[in-house]
Amino acid sequence: MGSNPTSSAMYRTVHGSAVYHPVYGSATHLIFMRFCYVYVLYSHKDRRFYIGFTENLKKRYEEHQQRKVFSTAPRLPIELIFYEAYRNKYDALRREKYLKSSKGKTTLKSMLREFISNIPIA
Secondary structure, three states, rough: OOOOOOOHHHOEEOOOEEEEEEOOOEEEEEEOOOEEEEEEEEEEEOOEEEEEEOOHHHHHHHHHHOOOOOOOOOOOOEEEEEEEEOOOOHHHHHHHHHHHHHHHHHHHHHHHHHHHHHOOOO
């Protein structure tokens, strides 16, 4: 079936944990993969960010919204503003640790500068 695509070019569209494969896949041929996520929430209450890790982003976000997470319960309302997906748990945990560091926070602010510049001043 043609050339073998590289892993970076292999998967293009992610919807939940179902990944569409552009060469072999179609609407009926989904390849299911597990991802780990590093995510960033924005608190509209205290105007600060929360950086976290999870293996189930949808469930974890619902836990935040339902006040089941001690760190964010008093900071609602919150909004998911950014996430990255990783195939390896330890890559994701390393990225979370980096984003929580001083240098990582600077990187994150640079990556999200348009979002940050559009936050209304309270």
